[in-house]
Amino acid sequence: MNQQMEPARRTPLSRDRVLVAAVALADEVGIESLSMRRLAQELGVVPMALYKHVANKEELLDGMVDALVREIDPPARDADWKNTVRLRVLSARRALLRHPWARQVLESRTNRTPAVLEYMDSFIGMFLAGGFSVDLTHHVMHALGSRMWGFTQELFDDSASQNAEGPAALPPEAQAAMFQEMAERYPNIFKVATVSAHDDDSVVGQGCDDQFEFEFALDLLLDGFERLHQQNWTSKHAKQDHGQAGT
Template sequence: MTQQAQRARRTPLSRDRVLDAAVALADEVGIEALSMRRLAHELGVVPMALYKHVANKEELLDGMVDALVSEIAPPVSGAGWKDAVRLRVLSARRALLRHPWARQVLETRTNKTPAVLGYMDSFIGMFLAGGFSVDLTHHVMHALGSRMWGFTQELFDDPAGGSPAPQPVPPPEAQAVMFKEMAERYPNILQVAMASAHDDDSVVGQGCDDQFEFEFALDLLLDGFEGLHTGNWSSRNGRHQAKR
């Protein structure tokens, strides 16, 4: 055993140390392989020792999300609302790219911890500080959805909220048959799907949510919010126009 490992085993266990180890382990082996037993082994303690700091696996995952939130930069002081929101969202996305497990865990959380609520509250505050009405801010937050956390929910994501398991790539002959059938039955889908290549290294999770696609959608939304804000939009007027 190395001296570093020996020192780590002698370090008193704490909640922060448990969460830091859980994040590092999930980064290394993936969230599916993370278990209380394996985490205890990494820390050099018996599994029961962990339960003094986290009540169960769900609380461990909540704590890991809190650790993720702590990596997101605070709002930039003195920036306009648009720059402040954009920079914060992209900071959240960088955190997700550092931790490939994070998107899946975020999508499965039902308990809003104080850290998560604090992030949401300060995120809303950027719009309110920019002069947005409470009414418009309410609808803005719905429109942003998961982009507040730095990712875009795909149209065909796994309905259970997790990332689908990677599927084996079929041989070229089978792919040719599949493309031919798609071209005949669903030509519009195939045309759009093949229109642009994606940077796999910048994708959060799986699918088409690479950096370019994410920023493209984010900037469209921010420009739209700006137009509504400067036009003094309200949901009352919006509903009236929709009925005409």
């Protein structure tokens, strides 16, 4: 064992090396099992050696997010703003899906590192370069929310789909009774949550296809942004129109 660890000890430890190892370890064992001690063992160093490069676990997680951001493709060249944004978002989603821990860590971050701020700045820049006003871009970013990182909070998550479709282990009579109870108590939720499971020709097949639903909502938003941009939309006029409608 000591002979196997010698090459790792001779390789200089750096922040990048620590972060690469942390990402790989989290991919393998999950973010809950990632610790400074376990990471040190993976690198063949004592835990104190890590603190020269990351001050604590929180800084390690911030660095892992930075590593994730570096995996996202830069804005596409020679493309209109709509395709540029779409490709960037889907690249972020691919990076996110490569690392099962990423969404949980992103949602937990309160610190905006330079890499994160640079990504956000670049993302805003795609709309401004497309001729969007600062006003519209502000509201666009609110509407996109976490979609800029490649994920969104799903209304019909896996547990809802499982409840609607029924556990396979239940006998047919029990499943029928559960369906009947749901249909009676929550008829509208039941209809929407089970629509794809009841349609043999559905694009998404059995249950919700997360990728399809994500792209559907993304395209819907981009189409809406395009319409507002073409109309020279401003929040001032929109608020005035809403105020007149309320009188």
